[in-house]
Amino acid sequence: QIQSDRLWGAILETAEIGGTPKGGVRRLTLSEEDRIVRDWFRKACEDAGCTVTVDALGNMFALRPGRDPSKAAIGLGSHLDTQPTGGKFDGILGTLAALEVLRTLNDAGIETDAPLCVANWTNEEGSRYAPAMMGSAAYAGDFTVENILARRDGEGITVGEALKTIGYDGPDAVGTQKFGAFVELHIEQGPLLEAEAKTIGVVEHGQGIIWYDGRITGFESHAGTTPMPLRRDALATFSEIVLAVERIARELGPNAVGTVGEVTIANPSRNVIPGEVSFTCEFRSSDSDTLKALGETFAAAVKDIGSHRPRVEIDLEIVWRKEPTHFDPKIISAVREATEALGYSNRPMVSGAGHDACNLNQIMPAAMIFVPCKDGVSHNELEDATQADCAAGANVLLHTVLALAGV
């Protein structure tokens, strides 16, 4: 059994780093706050007897040697970055519970056969830089390291520059640290476990995702003097796209969601018809046929909107596409067995959010453990989870990892 109070204390302690007035956390990837929590995490892992290495994308690995050095490390962990107005559990629970697993094994003097390796992956949130789960995506070979290092945030700062600024442009090549399997604990970020009063979600699948960047070019002109029929209004065109995204996701649901999360008018002024609008949008489904249909229906809808607004141009670029994840049956079983052995109520689950484990599952056996969060709310400062559920999840993580690593 892990120490519930120690885990909870670590969550509350790190929540101060970038803490917001409403009890959430603002700790964008590769920011100064991210540096501080990374330093904290490195020291905590070293104090727990681990060797900490950092790769060229800032992914951090804390290695606890095993009895059998020929065995591949069993990986656990998650991420410590947050949304602009995020909570104190998303990613953080999985990373600090992994640290708590190490501390518990140290206290009990338990040595595992295979080494254990706690990971903190860079830019899981995808808010400052696209794509989400960036560090693990490069690790899994979806993008080259050069490609990722050159990506820019809204202010034009590249990933490479941001890594240097906080001193986490590590010396190791991405992929140096190898794993035999990976297990990630996370809050559900959805409402099902709470609604059914279950403690543990045994995650079997993850949704596929398409991310778009869009730009609409009309023509800036005077709001008072330009007659309605002569307008080339980029914002009205954008509004049709937003409602199309919502309608398509509803029509192709229930196994589908679609969201427009960002919009910027180039030179906004109240009495100027917007001439240039940029935006982001996304679709998700756990079913790959549905994901395909979402993408195709959306492309057709955008074409249709463009055709009845002929003097406005719509450019749409897919910046990321990930097929649905099907986690490894062996690791899923290990999670289920640990959960049952500990006597926790549970149910199989599909993850609505993307996770580093989804990327890692492409190149190694992986699975995930979910615990409930209040009202299913996440990506919000009000995100919440109980100490008991967090501890339950950490215990399942401990026993899953022990089973996989061998004692």
Add this chain to the structure above:
Amino acid sequence: QIQSDRLWGAILETAEIGGTPKGGVRRLTLSEEDRIVRDWFRKACEDAGCTVTVDALGNMFALRPGRDPSKAAIGLGSHLDTQPTGGKFDGILGTLAALEVLRTLNDAGIETDAPLCVANWTNEEGSRYAPAMMGSAAYAGDFTVENILARRDGEGITVGEALKTIGYDGPDAVGTQKFGAFVELHIEQGPLLEAEAKTIGVVEHGQGIIWYDGRITGFESHAGTTPMPLRRDALATFSEIVLAVERIARELGPNAVGTVGEVTIANPSRNVIPGEVSFTCEFRSSDSDTLKALGETFAAAVKDIGSHRPRVEIDLEIVWRKEPTHFDPKIISAVREATEALGYSNRPMVSGAGHDACNLNQIMPAAMIFVPCKDGVSHNELEDATQADCAAGANVLLHTVLALAGV
């Protein structure tokens, strides 16, 4: 006859102050660029023999004495501020043509009976601070000076602070400089004169305007895990409002326009459903019944949108409302007579844009002179007008003013 080259030279010279790569001007009210052009204007007026005074809102007045000091000054002028991506004629033509009128009279040694007073009104554009035509609105008594001084821009800087920063918090009480009448020359900012190949618009009416500030409050949540039916999406709600504004203006047209010019998501992130959106919007009509109907239909539409999105709150505030303007028949006649005497083709017009003269017309006889602009484009860096049309407008201004002031 005014000196066309001198007027054109002044337009090109001041266009450098805040000049943009595409040939436009970015000279937001009370910015450093505004200070520079104000200093330029003050010196040019003083060099033309005027006394320049500044009131508490930064409105500038260059007085050229008349033969009969008991007569009220005849006012002419416009504004020197621009939109964020504005042109080099909107407001500027009217102010610099007024300066050119003074220079022409000096060259010809002409003294008028009534004094002449060239005005440069503060914040005509309304882009940095609402409302538009702010300086003349306070002058006309629509707002108290204290109310205006306390207004804040997007960065929280008050009008009072901005005036102090550029040194144009003048010593005179607003209203100190009196006028017997006011004449404003301006580019049309619409397509009619050009389409009909007319040189001069004799402006008889101005549109009424309603400006709104809106805020939509939903709930931030995870784009991947929040099912469509559970969403409280502030941006989708906003999009319905944008399309309602467009639809209502079309339906109540042709004598109506409606525009959403600004939108901001509070904490934008691609994978977060927007929880808080703020925006501005406006309606205009030259017919006061239509303006009323626009406001009422819009209020009903917003209520309807709110009722089928019950867990999203829409707050709408009218921040400015101005009834349609009907310019003074005597000054309209003076403009028409000067135009006819000079042999320019002309037509009566309704102004689609708001102008300082519309405010001034509430407390003194006023009217306006329009000249064509290319493709009717304004509030755009590509705004353009010919040297010949600008000179024609300045000549009409000269002769109108001479008729009103007496020689």
